[in-house]
Amino acid sequence: MRLILLGPPGGGKGTIAKKLQKEFNIPVISTGVILREEIERKTRLGKKVQDIMSKGRLVPDEVIIEIARERIKREDCKKGYIFDGFPRNIKQAESLEKLNEELDEYIDYVFYFEIPFTKVIERLANRRVCKKCNTNYNLLFNAPQKDNICDICGGELYQRDDDKEETIKNRLKVFTKQTLLLKKYYQEKNLLTVIDANCSRNALFLEIKKILGGLQK
Numbered sequence: 001m002r003l004i005l006l007g008p009p010g011g012g013k014g015t016i017a018k019k020l021q022k023e024f025n026i027p028v029i030s031t032g033v034i035l036r037e038e039i040e041r042k043t044r045l046g047k048k049v050q051d052i053m054s055k056g057r058l059v060p061d062e063v064i065i066e067i068a069r070e071r072i073k074r075e076d077c078k079k080g081y082i083f084d085g086f087p088r089n090i091k092q093a094e095s096l097e098k099l100n101e102e103l104d105e106y107i108d109y110v111f112y113f114e115i116p117f118t119k120v121i122e123r124l125a126n127r128r129v130c131k132k133c134n135t136n137y138n139l140l141f142n143a144p145q146k147d148n149i150c151d152i153c154g155g156e157l158y159q160r161d162d163d164k165e166e167t168i169k170n171r172l173k174v175f176t177k178q179t180l181l182l183k184k185y186y187q188e189k190n191l192l193t194v195i196d197a198n199c200s201r202n203a204l205f206l207e208i209k210k211i212l213g214g215l216q217k
C-alpha cells in the first residue's frame with residue numbers, strides 16, 4: 001500500500017503517518033525528517049539546506065527527488081510506504097510518477113488534509129518535537145506528561161526553527177503557491193481523498209483507517 005499525505009504544515013500529517021506506519025507496518029518517508037537529520041549530523045547536504053529550511057522555503061527539487069528515489073528503492077519499501085511532505089510541487093509529483101513507473105508500482109491513495117490556516121498557525125506555534133524519535137506533541141491538546149520530555153522514548157523535546165511565527169507565514173505562502181496545486185493534480189488522476197483534518201488526531205486516524213480498510217496488501 002502506497003500513500004501520500006498532502007496538506008498544509010501543522011495539519012497532522014506527521015502524527016497520522018506514524019499511526020498508519022504502526023497499523024499497516026509500512027515505513028513513513030518524511031522528507032522533512034530526513035533533511036532535519038542531515039542538519040543535525042552536520043553533513044554537506046545538511047549545511048546546504050539549513051538556511052533554506054529555516055526561512056520556510058522549499059529545498060531544490062533535484063535534492064528532494066534524489067532522496068525519495070534512494071529511499072523507496074530500499075527493501076523495507078517493498079510492501080509499501082507513506083509519504084509525508086513529498087511531493088510538494090508539480091515537478092516532484094511528476095518525478096515520483098516516473099519513478100513509480102520505473103519500479104512498476106503505483107500510488108493507491110492521496111489524502112488531502114483540509115484545515116483552516118488559522119488553526120494551522122495555532123498548532124505550529126504550540127508544536128514540540130522529540131529530538132530522538134521525532135514524535136510530535138502539541139502543548140494545547142497533546143502535551144507530554146512531563147514538561148519537555150518525550151512520553152515514548154524519554155528524549156528531549158524542542159521547537160523546530162521553522163515553527164517560529166515569521167517562518168510559519170512563509171511556509172503557508174509557499175504551500176498556497178506550490179503545494180496546493182497538487183490537490184487538483186491528484187484529483188484529475190482520481191487518487192485524491194479530501195479529509196477534514198480539523199478534528200482530533202484519533203478521529204482523523206479512524207477515518208483514514210476506515211477508508212483503507214479494504215486495501216491491506
Ligand code: AMP
Pocket residue numbers: 009031032033035052053056057058059060064084085086087088092162171
Ligand atoms: P516538513 O517537516 O515536511 O514540514 O518540512 C520542513 C521543511 O523541509 C520544509 O519547509 C522545506 O524547507 C523542507 N522540505 C521538506 N520536504 C520537502 C519537499 N518535498 N520539497 C522541498 N522542500 C522540502
